[in-house]
Amino acid sequence: MNRDLALRRRWWWTWAQVEGLGEQRIKLLERNFGDLAAAWHASAEALLGLPGVGPELVAARDRLAKRLGDRGVPLVCPARLLLPSDPAMPQALGCLQRPPLELHWRGRGSLWPLLRRRRAVAVIGTRRPSPHGLDWAKRLGIALAANGWPVLSGLAEGIDGAAHRGCLEAGGVPVGVLATSLDRVYPRHHSQLQAEVAKQGLLITEQRPGAAVAKGHFASRNRLLVALAEAVVVVECPHGSGALHGARLAWAQQLPLWVVPADTNRSSAKGSNSLLSQGATPLLDPADLLSSLGQGPLAVASSMARTTETSMDPLLEALGAGASLEQLAQTLDKPLPKLAERLLQLELAGLVEPAPGLRWRPRQNGLLIS
DSSP states (O other), X not given: OOHHHHHHHHHHHHHHTSTTOOHHHHHHHHHHHSSHHHHHTOOHHHHHTSTTOOXXXXXXXXXXXXXXXXXXXXXXXXXXXXXXXXXTSOHHHHTSSSOOSOEXXXXXXXXXXXXXXXXXXXXXXXXXXXXXXXXXXXXXXXXXXXXXXXXXXXXXXXXXXXXXXXHHHTTOOEEEXXXXXXXXXXXXXXXXXXXXXXXHSEEEESSOTTOOOXXXXXXXXXXXXXXXOSEEEEOOOOTTOHHHHHHHHHHHTTOOEEEOOOOTTOGGGHHHHHHHHTTOEEOSOHHHHHHHHOSOTTHHHHHHTTOOOOTTOHHHHHHTTOEEHHHHHHHHTOOHHHHHHHHHHHHHTTSEEEETTTEEEEEETTEEOO
């Protein structure tokens, strides 16, 4: 990584620890002071001269500065962290009314360029579905995975968990957008499922390690999930549910919205059924969704995983003992999205291994090359 970019990330991460500070005001500080290091060392008077910067923010900066000391700044970024300034950060997230200040992740970093292009399908719904809803969610997970689509959901009880399980059963790539930090599992009995999603796909959260479970985090998580999706499927949800809020977000972003019709007498489906009367597309067969979406971005990877003729792959040769996506782009003179898709293909084939810091290392016969 470029040294200047690495230093900027460290200062961004330092400012992100200041209580009450969001992305827009960090950008304001950077614009007005030239860089975030200068802003950190600016006087209280200089900071208070900026719009939207009040005494509370200055006091929060001073408390953090006192706690860290001169030698403690800038802070070192965690290995698996995305910041708004990072090239891999999906642009749609930055367009949200409240963009994430940071994203913590675990799993296959090669999926980020696909998510940046919204090449995934969200399957959402209630935590207390009918057997019909559970069956549908699992069928959708299987069908989408079989056709090369990453499956986005929230790893919650009910519809989310069923969709992820179906995706895993079909050997697909699940993406779990969590309302909790990565070091927590909610619900607790999803510990194995969460571990499998991290191993086969990707876990994402805006919550820092150690963050307490909070009801509001589940609602705010939906905005991230929808912003990463190319299309959204609501399987079953009641009025007032988080899934219904997610559906409205999808409409606001002009995403295709599909809804599985359900028994009109079930309270758990009254919210999703109401979306049908408002113009959502009814989903009567998973094949209809797949026909509309076309082949997913991982379809080529699935066939590649069955191929052994990869020894002369230029990307494997360029990896050497390990390299970042940016280094590979410079070496091979190839665009980042194309390289990321190829890396994912090689990863699914068991030929490369993700490493901390959005880096990859080659494997040989399933063993990591050191």
